Amino acid sequence: MAAPAVDVAIVGGGLVGSLLALSLVNQGRQLAAGGRSAWRIAVLDSAAPAAPESSDGPLAGRSTALSESSRQLFAALGLWGQIEPLCTPIETIHVSERGSYGITRLAAVDSQLDAFGYVVENQPLLALLHRQLAGADIDWLAPCQVDRLTVGRTAQRLTLDSGSLDAGLVVSAEGSGAALAAQLGIVSERSGYGQQAIVANLALAEPHRGIAYERFDRPGPMALLPLPDSAGVHRAALVWTHPEGAQQHWLNASDEEFCAEIERCFGERIGAVRGVGRRLAFPLALQRASEQVRRGVAVVGNAAHTLHPVAGQGFNLSLRDVAALAQELLAGRLAGAAPGELSVLQRYADRQQSDQSQTIAFSDLLPKLFASRWPAVAGGRRAGLVAMELLPPLRQRFAAFGMGSDRG
Template sequence: MTEEYDVVIVGGGLAGASLALALQPTGLKVVLVESQTPEAKWNSPAGDRALALALGSVEIFQELNVWPRAADKATAIRRIHVSDRGHFGKTRLEAADLDVPAFGYVMPARELEKAVAEACSSQGVEVICPAEVQGMTWQGNRVELTLARDTGPLSCRTRLVVAADGGQSKVRQWAGIGQQERDYGQVAVVTTVEAERPHEGTAYERFTASGPLALLPLGHRRAALIWTHDRRAAREIMALEAPAFEARLQQAFGWRLGRLRVVAPVRGFPLRLIRARRLFGERVAVVGNAAHQLHPVAGQGFNLGLRDVMTLAGLLRRHVRQGGDPGALILLERYAHARARDHDRVIGFSDRLIEWFTSPAPPLALARNLGLVALDHLPLAKRWFTRQAMGKAQRLGVPERQ
């Protein structure tokens, strides 16, 4: 037996599930295919990671009726403090100066995943889970997918496949879409810390000799730590007992928040830039981590992926209203064109930050510190910078509710 669909979304993570929600009002027959059960996802260590949601992303989740389910688990970023350890440069940004309640919000990934899953359930999103795609074949104006399930194999035929299955996307590979990679030779060391003093909604980004160190507000006195090291240093610091780790952290961050205490497991994630060479193949669109994985220095990876989702949803809405084929080449080309500038801007900015703030060369150190001081004193530059950080550089439409 073969099930017929207009759109099959492979990958039920945040990007894929958000797309399914956004497509609900379009009248398209959509199904979400996910390999992990909700219980496995909830208990996964990946759920511990802190997500920094730009204000633009929060507005999208509000329109998708997700945010009311998640807001009480989120901590507002009302201030941003950027500094370069051992140098004079610093920048301080205040959300109140832009007449917004916050630059964005921080929350554990599993809490947002739960809220999105609940929204999908309440809005009748069809989900096949657990199921894994075993292969794809192209048949004229359809793609047939073979799924493996505990209850037996299943075939789905669809006019459009969306690859939302992560950085090692099988769908992207089967569609013949290559990727560009850059190995930073670095590891993000992550955990949660509790501070002696309240952070008061301040997100700290401190550039150190080893790499960027970020503390993102998470509750009243807690903060998510993302601390970048080269591989050797990461192995060394992750092997330390808690008191020694805390002493190293204190030395790198300072005493603005008083004594810092580790309150969660310390984990490491290798850092690479991965970018799909194209955002589409024959009847295939690529979104989220399947399209790009960024260095966490600017905290923009998930926000960029969510904008992929909403751009594709908006284009599909208009296209099918006119009787168009959801897998048509012209639609996929429009999607790729619409996302190109945002991808170039955000990926380029994140990549350059690594070069600017890890080089020990005195001329570059002087230039970056002068830049931080200038940004701290130029209101127009601050406004431009914070609009980028809030994901407000471009406004994306969300399909209207019927």
């Protein structure tokens, strides 16, 4: 193969791939100070760039809870000023279990914080990132389907729906079930939870007062995240897990029946539920790529690890990953290494191993702990919720972990 046309080609311009590209663009000044030219970057996505708003009204769309670590990384990229107006701060987290006396309330002020995290709707966030990509000095190819990845000695070749592209490093940010990584034999090891998550936005009669709810119910955990008002509607984002198969009833239920059940689950805490938007269901599984780095190839985002959404960690972890990958690529480049060199990529993998293991273990444990009907486990988790309520240091540690600030 000829010399690569770009240093780094990122397949997938979702939240994670876009942020890796913007992190590399942001390194331009440091590269120039070291007497080097900016990275030559391509981002390729089979979907067209995101529009800033859904055409389906205020109750459409998915949301993500950004941790404090993500806020800091967005700030380092100079993007937080534009993202903050899209966000709702989480000022209080309310954790409870149906039928249990164990309830814990985590208040951000108790941890000397403005907020535990920030809820943002995926579509406007992605649209903002895509506008940044469009304005950056990179090849932003969307829509563009990548059909094949071939690893060569000096470059990796991407075969596109029209033409091809050679890159020193190909980053697979393809999302769950990454087909290109699979072509290289990088398999996705999957362990299903036997659950599906129903995701929908709710219209509430009362303002949410910045409270996020985690509720552990018999069918499975539920999360309710505060969203900004839209068109005069108070809104919250629901993630509701069900045993495989049981979700179908709630996908087909009338809006009235669905809203009444949500009111019943949360009790009086959230007030009346006035409406629900389009309901989508996602099968839940812990998936991990068998390898995250190889010479000339790195795998990030959902393609590297897909987590249970109840702990709200998947994107936040991936953002810390891409920040670390960008830093290792820069350090390698300043030391004269090519971006695809295995030693550079391995330093990234080693650096993130502990964060990934801890975050995955936390996300994996929560739903299992709260799904268990064994009396000993049930008693233990009730005691845990009560202990968190009574012991502020334990509560703060739980909160710190959720914020992405307690990893080692």
